[in-house]
Amino acid sequence: MAAYNAVNGTYSVQNKRLLTDYLKDKLEFQGFVMSDWWAIYDVEKSFGAGMDMNMPGGKYWGPNFIGDSFWGEHIQECIDKDIFPQERLDDAVLRIIRSLYKAEQMDDYPDVNLYVDTNTKENIALNRKVGADSNVLLKNDDAILPIKKTNKIKKIAVIGKDSMPTKFCSDLGCADGTLPLGWGSGTTDFKYIVDPLSAISKRAKKEDIEVVSYGKDDAKGGAEAAKDADLAIVFVQADSGEEYVTVEGNKGDRQSLDLWHDGNELIDAVASANKNTIVVIHAPGPVNVPFLDKVKGIVFAGMPGQESGNAITDVLFGDVNPSGHLPYTWAPREDYPTDVKYDAALQGGGEEKTQYDYNEGLFVGYRWFDKKGIEPTFAFGYGLSYTTFEYSDLKVEMKEDGLHVSVTVTNTGSVAGAAVPMIFLSFPDVVKDYPSRLFKGFDKMMLEAGESKITKIFIDNHDLSYFDVESMKFVKPEEGEYTVFAGSNARDLPLKVNVSANAGETGENGETGEADENNNESDAEEDIGDLPENDDVKEVDEDSNDEEVTTDSVEEEASNTEKKNTTVIKKPIKTKTIRKCII
The missing domain is CATH 2.60.40.10 (Immunoglobulins)
Structure with a gap:
C-alpha cells in the first residue's frame, strides 16, 4: 500500500522511482500496489508511476463511485493518447490476478458475508489468548506478581477509570473507561468489552481475595482507596488514532507522551499510600514513566481488544505467564531522532506539505540509541517473565x-x-x-x-x-x-x-x-x-x-x-x- 505522504517532494502514489524502479524492478516485487483510501487524485501520474489499484475506487466518500473515478475509463483514454502504454494496464491486471492465485482465492471463493457472527467461543478464546500473550511485563520487584493469597494478599484495590466499563462512541473517538483500541476508520464495532474490574473481581473470588475499587482518576480518592489494601493496581491510559477525529485536544497523534487524565499524579498518590503498587498501562506506545522507581510492578497491556479485562487478569493472577516483548525502544520523547510536527489545520494536498527531515538515515529505533550511547528506559525486545x-x-x-x-x-x-x-x-x-x-x-x-x-x-x-x-x-x-x-x-x-x-x-x-x-x-x-x-x-x-x-x-x-x-x-x-x- 502506498501512503498519503510524499517522499522528496513527490507523493508516494505518484513516485515512479519508489513504485517501479525500486519496488518492482530492483526488489523484484511480484504483488500489486494499492493506494490508501482516497490517496489518488489523478490518473496520469499515479497509474503511470506504477500504482495498480485505486482504493476505494471513487473520488469521494460513499457507495456511488461507479463512473465517478479518477481511474476507470480514464486509463484507456491515457493509453489512447500514448500517455502510458497498454503494457502498464496489463502489468497491473496480472499483478492483481497473480496475487489472487497466490492467496488461493480463485477457486471455491466463498460468498461475501459482511454480517457473519464472529462472537463464537473459538474467537472469544483466541481474543483472550492474543490479549494475554501481548502483555509486556516491564517491572516485577520482589516478585509482586503473580497475585496469590499465599503471598499474603487478602485485599486488592483496583483504581482508575481505565479499569471501568468502556463508553462506546463513533469510531471509538473518546477515552472514557478501559481502552481496548485506538480511534479512526480502522476501529471495530465491539459486541462487548470485558472491563478489568469485573474480570479481576471474578478471579479474586477463587482465591478468596477481597476487591475494593475506585473508578475515577482523582489522586486523593485513589490514595484513600489504596491505603488499607495489601495490593493496589492502578489502571492508566493514553490514546491516539486518525487525524480526522480529535479526542481531548489530540488530533490523531498524541500531544505528548504523558499519561492522560493526570495518570502520573494518580500513580504517585497511590504509591505514596501503598508500598505494593502495580501499574497497568493501556496505550498505543511508550509513555513517560516518572513513577518507575515508586512502584513495584508495571505491565504494558497495549490495546488488547474486547477480552481486555480477562487478558490482563490471566497475567496478573499467573494463569498465563507473560511473554510479550517490546517491538520498539521505550524512552523519553526528547531522546528520539525525529518528532511529530503539529499543524493548526490539516494539509490539503497539492503543494501544501509538512516537511520532515529524516537526517538519522539508517539509525532509527534501537540503532539510534546504540549510535548515540543513549540508555533507553526499556530496550527494544524487553519483556520479563515469571x-x-x-x-x-x-x-x-x-x-x-x-x-x-x-x-x-x-x-x-x-x-x-x-x-x-x-x-x-x-x-x-x-x-x-x-x-x-x-x-x-x-x-x-x-x-x-x-x-x-x-x-x-x-x-x-x-x-x-x-x-x-x-x-x-x-x-x-x-x-x-x-x-x-x-x-x-x-x-x-x-x-x-x-x-x-x-x-x-x-x-x-x-x-x-x-x-x-x-x-x-x-x-x-x-x-x-x-x-x-x-x-x-x-x-x-x-x-x-x-x-x-x-x-x-x-x-x-x-x-x-x-x-x-x-x-x-x-x-x-x-x-x-x-x-x-x-x-
Whole structure:
C-alpha cells in the first residue's frame, strides 16, 4: 500500500522511482500496489508511476463511485493518447490476478458475508489468548506478581477509570473507561468489552481475595482507596488514532507522551499510600514513566481488544505467564531522532506539505540509541517473565545459502514460560557508517521448569547484505567477519561469536565460526565493551530471582516460522552463562 505522504517532494502514489524502479524492478516485487483510501487524485501520474489499484475506487466518500473515478475509463483514454502504454494496464491486471492465485482465492471463493457472527467461543478464546500473550511485563520487584493469597494478599484495590466499563462512541473517538483500541476508520464495532474490574473481581473470588475499587482518576480518592489494601493496581491510559477525529485536544497523534487524565499524579498518590503498587498501562506506545522507581510492578497491556479485562487478569493472577516483548525502544520523547510536527489545520494536498527531515538515515529505533550511547528506559525486545532463562552454546555456520545460527535456552526458574531468543548481527568492518548491530531473527519457545531447547534461526543472504549507494544494489560483503549476538533484547546480549563472511571459512573462535567456551562464558568487562559506554551492566546472582512462584496453569504455546526449527532436548543441558541486566 502506498501512503498519503510524499517522499522528496513527490507523493508516494505518484513516485515512479519508489513504485517501479525500486519496488518492482530492483526488489523484484511480484504483488500489486494499492493506494490508501482516497490517496489518488489523478490518473496520469499515479497509474503511470506504477500504482495498480485505486482504493476505494471513487473520488469521494460513499457507495456511488461507479463512473465517478479518477481511474476507470480514464486509463484507456491515457493509453489512447500514448500517455502510458497498454503494457502498464496489463502489468497491473496480472499483478492483481497473480496475487489472487497466490492467496488461493480463485477457486471455491466463498460468498461475501459482511454480517457473519464472529462472537463464537473459538474467537472469544483466541481474543483472550492474543490479549494475554501481548502483555509486556516491564517491572516485577520482589516478585509482586503473580497475585496469590499465599503471598499474603487478602485485599486488592483496583483504581482508575481505565479499569471501568468502556463508553462506546463513533469510531471509538473518546477515552472514557478501559481502552481496548485506538480511534479512526480502522476501529471495530465491539459486541462487548470485558472491563478489568469485573474480570479481576471474578478471579479474586477463587482465591478468596477481597476487591475494593475506585473508578475515577482523582489522586486523593485513589490514595484513600489504596491505603488499607495489601495490593493496589492502578489502571492508566493514553490514546491516539486518525487525524480526522480529535479526542481531548489530540488530533490523531498524541500531544505528548504523558499519561492522560493526570495518570502520573494518580500513580504517585497511590504509591505514596501503598508500598505494593502495580501499574497497568493501556496505550498505543511508550509513555513517560516518572513513577518507575515508586512502584513495584508495571505491565504494558497495549490495546488488547474486547477480552481486555480477562487478558490482563490471566497475567496478573499467573494463569498465563507473560511473554510479550517490546517491538520498539521505550524512552523519553526528547531522546528520539525525529518528532511529530503539529499543524493548526490539516494539509490539503497539492503543494501544501509538512516537511520532515529524516537526517538519522539508517539509525532509527534501537540503532539510534546504540549510535548515540543513549540508555533507553526499556530496550527494544524487553519483556520479563515469571520465570528466568539462560542462553548458552551459541553456534553459527556460514553456508552458501546464508547464515545458520543455533542457541540453547534453559528455563532456570520454577514455572513454565515462553522464552524469546533474539539474534542480532554486526557487519564486517568493510561496511562503513552502518549500525553497530541489526536485529535479524527470533523464536518463541515454551519451556517447562528446568527444560532446555535448541532453537535454529536462519539468516538468508539478502539479510546478510547492505545497500551500496554507489552501485545502487544490495551487496553481501566478501571479506571480513560478522559478529553474531544472542540474548533476550537489544541491551541484553550475553552471547557473541565471530564468523567469516565467506561460506565454509573458519571464524576466529573455531571451525565454521562456532563460539568457543571462553566466548560463551565471557566476563562482564568483555560484554560491557559491546554496549554503549554509559550502560550500567551488572552481574545478577543466579538465585536472586528464584522466588517461589506457583501457578495453577500456564498457557503453553510455541510459535515458530518456516525458517525456524526447534529441537527439544529431553534431558536438561548444563550451562554456564553469565546473565546480565541493564539498569
